[in-house]
Amino acid sequence: MPTAPPRHDHYIDGAWVPPADGAYLPSTNPATGRVWYKSARGNAEDARRAVDAAATAFENPAWRDLPQPRRGALLRRFAELIGEHAEELARTETLDNGKLLTEMRAQLASLPEYFHFYAGLVDKPHGETVPAARREILNYTVREPLGVVVAITPWNSPLLLTATKIAPALAAGNTVVVKPSEHTSASLLRLVPLFEKAGFPPGVVNVVTGYGDEVGAALVEHPRVAKVSFTGSTGTGSRIAASCASRFVRTTLELGGKSPNIVFDDADVANASTGIVAGVFAAAGQTCVAGSRVFAQRAVYDEVVERVSARAGAIRLGDPLLPETQLGPLAIESQRDRVEEYVRLGRSEGARVTAGGQRPAAGPGLAEGYFFQPTVFVDAVNSMRLCQEEIFGPVVAVMPFDTEDELIGLANGTEYGLAAGVWTRDLARAHRVSARLDAGTVWVNTYRSMSPMSPRSGFKSSGMGIEHGTEAMREYTRLKSVWINTDEGPAEDPFVLRS
Numbered sequence: 001m002p003t004a005p006p007r008h009d010h011y012i013d014g015a016w017v018p019p020a021d022g023a024y025l026p027s028t029n030p031a032t033g034r035v036w037y038k039s040a041r042g043n044a045e046d047a048r049r050a051v052d053a054a055a056t057a058f059e060n061p062a063w064r065d066l067p068q069p070r071r072g073a074l075l076r077r078f079a080e081l082i083g084e085h086a087e088e089l090a091r092t093e094t095l096d097n098g099k100l101l102t103e104m105r106a107q108l109a110s111l112p113e114y115f116h117f118y119a120g121l122v123d124k125p126h127g128e129t130v131p132a133a134r135r136e137i138l139n140y141t142v143r144e145p146l147g148v149v150v151a152i153t154p155w156n157s158p159l160l161l162t163a164t165k166i167a168p169a170l171a172a173g174n175t176v177v178v179k180p181s182e183h184t185s186a187s188l189l190r191l192v193p194l195f196e197k198a199g200f201p202p203g204v205v206n207v208v209t210g211y212g213d214e215v216g217a218a219l220v221e222h223p224r225v226a227k228v229s230f231t232g233s234t235g236t237g238s239r240i241a242a243s244c245a246s247r248f249v250r251t252t253l254e255l256g257g258k259s260p261n262i263v264f265d266d267a268d269v270a271n272a273s274t275g276i277v278a279g280v281f282a283a284a285g286q287t288c289v290a291g292s293r294v295f296a297q298r299a300v301y302d303e304v305v306e307r308v309s310a311r312a313g314a315i316r317l318g319d320p321l322l323p324e325t326q327l328g329p330l331a332i333e334s335q336r337d338r339v340e341e342y343v344r345l346g347r348s349e350g351a352r353v354t355a356g357g358q359r360p361a362a363g364p365g366l367a368e369g370y371f372f373q374p375t376v377f378v379d380a381v382n383s384m385r386l387c388q389e390e391i392f393g394p395v396v397a398v399m400p401f402d403t404e405d406e407l408i409g410l411a412n413g414t415e416y417g418l419a420a421g422v423w424t425r426d427l428a429r430a431h432r433v434s435a436r437l438d439a440g441t442v443w444v445n446t447y448r449s450m451s452p453m454s455p456r457s458g459f460k461s462s463g464m465g466i467e468h469g470t471e472a473m474r475e476y477t478r479l480k481s482v483w484i485n486t487d488e489g490p491a492e493d494p495f496v497l498r499s
């Protein structure tokens with residue numbers, strides 16, 4: 001008899017807590033189409049419990065009064081524990097979202113670095129002594145934690161995107177409630193007991209699972225939440241921003257993209273083509289920074305199309321757990337349908353497919369999963385929906401350009417501004433073009449590089465606020481200015497402004 005898939009509860013106040021109304025959600029392995037676990041389907045009551053637990057933990061002297069170096073030690077211990085469980089966590093992510101095990105191993109290997117980096121910053125943020133107009137006034141500033149931070153994440157890189165939020169949030173002394181994607185909760189649920197093992201007091205980290213419009217919205221609207229840090233689609237980000245703005249709750253928003261990957265005629269075209277493949281076909285294009293619009297200068301356009309189409313046609317699809325696989329399934333069935341719909345749309349708009357364009361023929365391991373061939377379009381123009389809307393799949397449009405000025409107009413010609421790639425051997429051009437691109441990250445002669453040390457942000461509809469780097473830590477603090485009058489003489493005239 002087949003065994004029932006395991007069920008996971010919420011993690012609140014250091015304990016596993018069943019959902020308030022007893023409901024659970026199935027989660028599917030996208031490589032097989034089979035349900036492999038169920039997670040709690042949270043509601044407003046679960047959201048309330050989790051935020052209340054985090055608010056209580058924020059006031060708990062065991063956390064609030066913990067000296068900074070000891071807070072750093074907890075983060076370091078946690079980083080070591082991730083290292084000890086990295087293989088199990090990487091496998092869990094692959095089973096949950098279908099990304100290659102080789103990629104998830106690399107992500108998990110980098111995860112401890114985020115906690116080490118912010119552990120190193122725990123005792124660095126300090127205020128300033130501010131010059132005062134009067135000698136008897138001492139004016140200084142202090143950076144304080146905000147309180148309860150809600151972190152909401154998407155399905156494409158569940159733990160990495162969680163780490164970018166909770167590592168600086170905890171380092172700054174906040175408490176957190178994390179709501180992972182309803183499609184990929186498993187790895188976080190396996191990670192979270194490690195917080196307890198590392199020694200974090202109960203309630204400092206809480207996890208509630210379920211749908212965005214049920215438990216996610218309830219978290220965002222809870223009056224005791226000080227900040228919402230969100231990664232996901234621009235539409236959801238806009239709704240969260242509006243809700244938070246009406247109550248002056250702070251937000252950091254990392255949203256969608258339609259990033260240009262640009263090849264100048266002086267570039268090493270072989271390297272650039274590898275960068276294009278890495279930019280849009282790695283992770284089956286399910287990355288916010290996917291280089292889904294390629295602009296190739298006229299003299300190298302044909303060569304770029306030829307190389308990228310040939311590489312795309314040769315990519316090995318299959319079981320993401322196998323080391324020889326280069327492209328796994330899309331994470332969700334509806335996402336595969338969406339990609340298919342965009343390919344249909346691209347054709348109807350007049351663009352032409354030079355590689356891929358459909359589901360693969362049912363080969364070994366491909367029959368049941370949500371696979372789609374890596375797809376290259378030519379004869380596209382930047383104003384097409386194919387080139388304006390985020391597809392979040394393995395689909396790229398290659399377009400020609402003639403001059404640098406024309407290129408800048410095309411590259412910046414979407415609502416997004418997340419990332420851009422530039423391939424050139426001309427140093428002056430590399431700087432000139434980087435300066436003119438509307439993108440929070442510009443890569444020159446590389447693509448998709450990232451590190452906890454380097455700030456990431458989205459311009460235009462790609463978001464607000466900064467993640468990674470020392471800047472991110474500030475986003476989880478508030479700045480207070482304290483004025484001390486050291487003069488014990490008679491009080492001044494109450495009707496005159498004092499400086």
Ligand code: NAD
Pocket residue numbers: 152153154155156157161179180181182210211212213215216217218220231232233234236237239240254255256257287288289390392418458462463
């Ligand atoms: P999504 O917006 O549908 O969902 C993201 C998260 O928000 C999920 O946990 C979901 O449950 C929750 N959510 C949905 N509605 C909500 C609501 N009303 N209130 C509160 N929470 C709600 O996005 P997705 O489909 O899971 O992820 C794909 C998107 O994420 C793409 O647009 C991609 O570009 C973006 N993304 C951005 C970055 C970045 O750093 N800029 C990184 C990865 C993914």
